[in-house]
Amino acid sequence: MVKFKEKLKNIKAFVFDVDGVWTNGYVYVDGTGLQMRTTNTKDGYAVHYASKIGYPIGIITGGKCKSVIGRFQDLGVHDVYIEACDKMVCFEDFLTKHNLKPKEVMYMGDDIPDMRVMKRCGLKVCPADAAHEIKEIADYVSDRAGGQGCVRDVVEQTLRAQDNWLRKEAYVW
Numbered sequence: 001m002v003k004f005k006e007k008l009k010n011i012k013a014f015v016f017d018v019d020g021v022w023t024n025g026y027v028y029v030d031g032t033g034l035q036m037r038t039t040n041t042k043d044g045y046a047v048h049y050a051s052k053i054g055y056p057i058g059i060i061t062g063g064k065c066k067s068v069i070g071r072f073q074d075l076g077v078h079d080v081y082i083e084a085c086d087k088m089v090c091f092e093d094f095l096t097k098h099n100l101k102p103k104e105v106m107y108m109g110d111d112i113p114d115m116r117v118m119k120r121c122g123l124k125v126c127p128a129d130a131a132h133e134i135k136e137i138a139d140y141v142s143d144r145a146g147g148q149g150c151v152r153d154v155v156e157q158t159l160r161a162q163d164n165w166l167r168k169e170a171y172v173w
Contacts, residue, residue, distance in 0.1 A: 004140045007123045008161035012104040014050065015094060015117070016151060017087075018061035018068055020110035021127055024147035027065075035065040043151035044075050050155050051076030052169050056098040060090045062113055091117045108154060110134055110146055125154050 019025055022043060028036040051057050058079040059072050065082070072080045079097065081090035095102060103122035107114070110130040118124040118137055126138045127150035135141050142150040159165040 004123075005157075005161060007139060008158045010104060011106045011123055011158050011162075013056040013058070013094075013098060013100055013106070014047070014155060014158075015058035015060060015091065015105055015107045015121070017109040017111075017114050018059060019063055020130070020146040021108050022147065022151060024145065025110075025129075027063075035063075035067070037065070037068070038147065039071065040147055040149050040152070042149050043147075043155075044071075046152040046155040046159075047077065048075040048173070049170055050159060053159075053164060053167060056094070056100070058090075058094040060084050060087045060094075060117070062087070087113055087117045088120065091120065106154060106158065108151065126150075 016022060019027065022039045023037045030036065047057055056079065057077045059077055060081045061068065062084050063082060068082065069080050079094055084090045102120050105121045106123040106125060107117050107121040108125045109118055110127055111134060112131060114134060115137065118134065124138045125140045125142065126134045127142050127144060127146040129145040142153045144150040144153050156165060
């Protein structure tokens with residue numbers, strides 16, 4: 001069995017769920033019904049940097065909150081799939097769009113709707129507070145919970161394994 005650190009060297013793209021990965025899983029609803037989420041800025045920096053140096057990044061969420069699109073576009077993420085009833089359809093579209101093989105993609109999810117994509121991708125990762133079933137199939141369980149830097153954890157480890165961390169592009173936004 002290939003170890004997690006070895007698999008990092010073959011990753012060419014990242015795909016993430018949102019709620020429970022980028023966020024702590026809480027959705028705040030104001031008096032008008034507007035949904036709000038908070039994300040970790042260190043997660044944002046790592047993804048922005050990875051995108052800037054050429055890694056395709058995808059977001060696949062079942063959530064209906066369109067405001068997440070702007071957040072991810074600001075980070076250089078152009079493949080944002082919201083209201084994804086079947087995440088596998090979106091994942092296959094991402095693969096085709098970027099001419100990638102499943103084994104070249106890391107996917108981070110935290111709950112049952114992520115399971116099929118995780119079984120198909122090359123590297124399955126999850127936050128520390130993921131559902132039990134997700135932890136069982138993951139190649140790596142971050143020591144950080146959703147919304148608490150788990151995205152930064154896996155992106156940074158990948159870029160370090162490929163000698164892409166702290167290149168000159170890292171020092172400017």
